[in-house]
Amino acid sequence: MKEIVLDTETTGLSVRDGHRIVEIGCIELDNLVPTKNIFHFYLNPERKVSEKAFEVHGYSDEFLSTKQKFADIAEDFLDFIKDKKIIIHNAEFDIGHLNNELTLIGKPKISTANVIDTLELARNKFPGSGISLDALCKRFRIDNSRREKHTALIDCDLLAKVYINLIDQKEPTLNLAENNETKILLSSGNLDYYKKIVTPTEKELLEHSNFLKKNLKKNYF
Numbered sequence: 001m002k003e004i005v006l007d008t009e010t011t012g013l014s015v016r017d018g019h020r021i022v023e024i025g026c027i028e029l030d031n032l033v034p035t036k037n038i039f040h041f042y043l044n045p046e047r048k049v050s051e052k053a054f055e056v057h058g059y060s061d062e063f064l065s066t067k068q069k070f071a072d073i074a075e076d077f078l079d080f081i082k083d084k085k086i087i088i089h090n091a092e093f094d095i096g097h098l099n100n101e102l103t104l105i106g107k108p109k110i111s112t113a114n115v116i117d118t119l120e121l122a123r124n125k126f127p128g129s130g131i132s133l134d135a136l137c138k139r140f141r142i143d144n145s146r147r148e149k150h151t152a153l154i155d156c157d158l159l160a161k162v163y164i165n166l167i168d169q170k171e172p173t174l175n176l177a178e179n180n181e182t183k184i185l186l187s188s189g190n191l192d193y194y195k196k197i198v199t200p201t202e203k204e205l206l207e208h209s210n211f212l213k214k215n216l217k218k219n220y221f
Helices: 051-057 070-081 091-104 118-125 133-139 152-166 202-215
Strands: 002-010 021-030 033-042 085-088 115-117 186-188 191-193
Touching: 002 051, 002 070, 002 091, 002 152, 021 051, 021 070, 021 091, 021 152, 033 070, 033 152, 070 091, 085 091, 085 152, 091 115, 115 118, 118 152, 133 152
Parallel strands: 002 085, 085 115
Antiparallel strands: 002 021, 021 033, 186 191
């Protein structure tokens, strides 16, 4: 199953105040394993960046003025996310801004039915606890030291690791020699996160069957 981890940066908080997207980043996951498919663009918002937003991401009006507009990359973006679940932290914010951009150019909105909000997952899993991306990185011991500023691709990478932990699909490994297991999803500190799939050999299945016949004659339960 393919999913998209998505993050945006904007000129400010509210689309009602005319704020626009200045950066969009997406990382594709295939059965929770990141593929090489990445979608990333800085965008010209056609308006000034607010002071508070600049403090968050550091993208200046001068830097953004030379970038493409959302309309220029909209078709490629829609193709990238087509028929895939979208993983977002605080989806209401990002989807609100994305749908505003799509509306401005006459494109259909993104359905929330295709969105998984990790903020909601975290709120349900850890009621009363900190559920910001930084707080969740700390909880799951995910190194977020690169996150000096909010940038879409770094946040996507961190969110992918947080998402895997939130749905309890992580398993630590000590980097032993590879055998018949599908390995390494995302690296965090000294732990590698992956889904391990081990297929028993015919010999192992036979030995297991013989063990059950020999040792489990009684019902211990």
